[in-house]
Amino acid sequence: MASSLAPLLIILSFFFFSLSRALPREAVFDAADVLSDSGFVSMALTLEIVAETLLEQSPSATVFAASDSAFKKSGQPSLDLLRFHLSPLPLTPSSLRLLTAGARIPTMLPGQSLTVTTASSDRVTSINNIKLTESPIYDDGFLLVYGIHRFFDPNFQFNSRRPSSDSNSSCSAKNHTAGASDSFDQAIQTLKTGGYSAVASFLGMQLSGVVEQSGITVFAPADDVVMNRIGDIGEYPSFFRRHVVPCRLLWNDLVNFADGSELSTFLEGFAINITRSDGVLILNGVPVFFPDVFFNDRVVVHGVSDVLAAQGNALHENALNVDDEENQFDPSEY
Template sequence: MASSLALLFFIPSFVLSSLCHALPREAVFDAADVLLDSGFVSMALTLEVVAETLLEQSPSATVFAPSDSAFKKSGQPSLDLLRFHLAPLPLTPSSLRLLSAGTGIPTMLPGQSLTVTTSSSDRATSINNIKLTPSPIYDDGFLLVYGIDRFFDLNFQINSQRPSSDSNSSCSAKNSTTAASDTFNSAIQTLQTSGHSAVASFLGMQLSGVVEPSGITVFAPADDSVMSSIGDFDQYPSFFRRHVVPCRLLWNDLVNLGDGSLLPTFLDGFSINVTRFDGVLVFNGVPVFFPDLFFNERVAVHGVNDVLAAQGETFPENAKNLFDPFEF
């Protein structure tokens, strides 16, 4: 894979425009007020201080708020440690429950991820072996805040049965006994139950039985993004081919890609440009909403905030003229 990746030396203007809708200051202060009323006084005050520096750089975020006793024990955290407690994603309880143990959650500290450590017997979500409050202390759909009883450890590591990213980062072919139907059935079921039915239909109708020796990666926009972009998705397979990379890449593989890396897709002539904006990893200007939404030994699926378009491309109301429904 490394030999096929080209490097660019600029961030396209559409990357900036796609991320320009930052969290409103009012939402941050509302969250701080709720934290104050909920007994998280230290984090409430800290949130107000760092709001402009950190949270207002992202269109959405999840805050993991340490308790007052954690602040008393550890003292005022550094800016880097605070960034480690902020994820540039709106992680709802339902989305967190879908994440399997070992899944990495990106943070606002560049190059550092949190790790899901929830086991099948746990009722509460656990990250870096620290349980979150069962429900968010604050949730307005874009900014969510969970309570934790101590600070996350920057040096946390876990021994997991999760497949090693090193064996897949080059997308080398490997032997597998998994049947193609089994490979897709599990992915389709997960997509259908997580608001990605359009992409699930595409996998079922167009890609079943077609698995590259090195696997595939699917960047899955939610149904509302798909429908608002192209209308009747069943007629436009080429739209979906641009969201599928002929190589299985887990989130840990993606975060190790260099800025300007180009990922080839199943749509001839269409590549996905990997860049970072304020430490947030984006693909053709679109951030990942749900890393490692699904993965097995042949398929990896990542939920994205919007459809992937080429630079300057839009999807007009007469989008049906852009696609040949019989080209697949």
């Protein structure tokens, strides 16, 4: 197993920053200067005004900057509309390209998200049916700014052809069925090319061909995080089981859970607690930084910034010490 985890692919850049870090004021003003020089004068001035209120409260952000002609046509946007154009995630071009049509991007406007509308034939990313500049106008690794030709519409509705989600908040593990190898193969290939090869390996070895009728949801830490956090091969089964929920939960399902809700996992006694902080969804203290990395009719994957640990030390110790025999996926158990 160790050899299968050794080759690490390109890691998405936004997993490397510390949550305790706040965006420095200097970065915001540098971004405003670059925006102004690039012909986005109105957004540059607006960014300087709202920096302390919005951006300096977050360790990272992506700004979708409307053009001067958009300001001229629509006037100065409200604070809520500005929040709708800011995401707390540092969305690099490579991470945006991994998001398929229908994927949701959280914004700093509570309860509101943007929707990826990029078609497979498009060379540039489209959000809410508005194309972004092909490359960021500004990018320091934590703060990224893309240009758009008009403001996003908060009432935009995506005509989704995504499979419907019959999510079950209790997520009880039962009613396994076979015949889902194609669904797993698709998920595994996407994860391997997106910096989640460790989780892809677990998925292939422990779940391929075995899935519940209600599907599964995988909360996937990036490769470097996994390799740094687990060293004993005996911990691998319990590690994987606590990151998998036995029901299919898309991003729009997750955001509808109230704070304090719990999701049961395949690791007996281990639950995932849902909370929020500044509009970011938090699972056992770990932010969801890449919603809907992958989804099909049976499997949904969300990227998380760290390994999910139990909320209580006693439960955590119990989870890590479950016998290996009990930690193996066995279809006959269900």
